[in-house]
Amino acid sequence: MNIDEFQVRGKEMIEYICEYLRTLEGKRVTANVDPGYLRPLLPKEAPAKGEPWDAIMRDVDSKIMPGITHWQHPRFHAYFPAGNSFPSILGDMLSDAIGCIGFSWAASPACTELETIVLDWYAKAIDLPPEFLAEHKSSKGGGVIQGSASECILVTMLAARTQAIRTLKEQDPNTEDSAFLPRLVAYCSTEAHSCAEKAAMICLVKLRVLEPDEKGSLRGKRLESAIREDVANGLVPFFVSTTLGTTGSCAFDNLVEIGPVCKLYPNIWLHVDGAYAGNAFICPEMRPLMTGIEHADSFNTNPNKWLLVNFDCSCLWVRDRVKLTSALVVDPLYLQHARSGESIDYRHWGIPLSRRFRALKLWFVMRSYGITGLQKYIRNHIRLARRFETLMRRDKRFEITNDVRVGLVCFRLKENDEINQELLANINASGRLHMIPARVMGKYILRFCVIKENATDDDIDYAVDVIEEHATEVMLAHYE
Ligand code: PLP
The missing domain is CATH 3.40.640.10 (Type I PLP-dependent aspartate aminotransferase-like (Major domain))
Structure with a gap:
């Protein structure tokens, strides 16, 4: 690839990234594949001759994307956030180019x-x-x-x-x-x-x-x-x-x-x-x-x-x-x-x-958001974590198991570990929301972390609805 082609493909890649991020919400949050899914889809050897760019990008769409867990998805609430933002991506692009x-x-x-x-x-x-x-x-x-x-x-x-x-x-x-x-x-x-x-x-x-x-x-x-x-x-x-x-x-x-x-x-x-x-x-x-x-x-x-x-x-x-x-x-x-x-x-x-x-991307982020922009981002996440906590407390089937001080809320059904494991497994299998468990002070709990950069009240309300829906199903299955 020469510099002229890079200029064209680079712009296309930005288009691809924007389209990916714009349409993320319509996708499953977790990948629905089994271990080893990729090997039969790819050749056994690297190609002897360079391949056309379009062919590579077609494979990204058809073979790689189905195996991605979308950490930037609005319904991803697992682990802690994988930080990301446009200034950061651009800073890292420049860092890669300076090399x-x-x-x-x-x-x-x-x-x-x-x-x-x-x-x-x-x-x-x-x-x-x-x-x-x-x-x-x-x-x-x-x-x-x-x-x-x-x-x-x-x-x-x-x-x-x-x-x-x-x-x-x-x-x-x-x-x-x-x-x-x-x-x-x-x-x-x-x-x-x-x-x-x-x-x-x-x-x-x-x-x-x-x-x-x-x-x-x-x-x-x-x-x-x-x-x-x-x-x-x-x-x-x-x-x-x-x-x-x-x-x-x-x-x-x-x-x-x-x-x-x-x-x-x-x-x-x-x-x-x-x-x-x-x-x-x-x-x-x-x-x-x-x-x-x-x-x-x-x-x-x-x-x-x-x-x-x-x-x-x-x-x-x-x-x-x-x-x-x-x-x-x-x-x-x-x-x-x-x-x-x-x-x-x-x-x-x-x-x-x-x-x-790596300092470049941190510098880009600090300069383009400013301290006040970053504070606003953190405060919004903390506010939304409290909203999630309040809504979950209203549903008497659940207990909140941590002091919610930042963006993480831990909760569980007031039931045994097996029922809570089933609840989480069903939610994750649905592809509508992604969370992970932890064992804290001997208790199996579900962790809900606010992740999306511009997360809103609606994102939280949606998550609560999904959790409550699955909780009802799991409880019915157990107590019928
Ligand atoms: N320390 C704490 C409190 C964490 O939550 C984590 C990961 O989530 C780590 C350390 C490990 O982080 P890293 O993946 O950067 O090594």
Whole structure:
């Protein structure tokens, strides 16, 4: 394809995308296919000769689209939002066209510098403590875009592990680093995302998974008693992963209590994962939910969940960037450059060397919506979640099982788990609405998340109607 053809096909692709998004509502939200559906539809080998563009696009329509779960569909209420918006798509298109690989400042100065600046913008917009900003010459902190919240938790755990091993080595310099690993212990709550468990697996450290209170919030006392017990058994607590907005029920750990407990142990790194709900702190009225953030060593939130930025864009801020990079620096000659000491080289802030120009789409979104536009978007979702809650509470067959503070509502029929499983399976099979379940504090619940950018009262009312209709069917089938 040459540039002239690209110009034509590019415009056609925009047309295709607009048509896709305009007609989305008429489609099933979930794919109605079985595993392995695609293999018989495609040739066994890649074509030897290039094929006409129209043939490829015909196959997109007839073979790929039937297997898509439409995450941008107005009836998609599963997981958390897969952030998206037109400014973000355009920003990513430009990033793809520039095609730079920003592993160091020299590899593309604007790619690095825009990332640092936009992360400072966002840190200020959500009112993070100033130590997390890179803009002050005296500041040790700064922000970086990672591919996912899982990576944010992994790299901060790696950094904390490096710090802990260094301290242990001071007392015991002849011991191999790996010999300290069996003593290291990290903490999170049962409600933390499974990526904390994965990070501990990769780091080869113990993870103590603690029971939160009845609201799903990890409390200081529970953490403190676990730490004391572990210290008494010769273990070294080194990392606490907390969550503001848990995946299952959007519960908030109690940082006001947890922070001072961590401070009692100089080796403990306190991480705060706000992958979804952290974006809500762009609204001042939501910030009481982040009280205690001043105790954190690091914080992450994903604009690619709830700030209209498409995947991938997970923002991580650290209080001390040297502590982060000291776990990750390798510096071969071919990656060094003349300005190394004067600039940030983001390859030292994460696992991959190669990095896309992801700051561009976040910058496009922040500039085209402005802080007030983004606040309006978040507030609309919170308002609609409350509308959903109110309507569901009116139907006495249901109970609401979480404190609805942001855009997620958890509910269940006041019946056994099997009936609730059947309800969800039937709703999803209908293709009219898509939700997922979770097990929170031992209970099987259905999660309803407000997702669509410009969701309306009608979208919520439709969802409630569908749920009530299916509930009636399931109850009739069981009690007839
Ligand atoms: N943390 C929380 C609270 C989440 O809800 C999720 C995913 O939904 C994750 C971490 C993992 O996110 P990612 O897919 O960006 O790794």
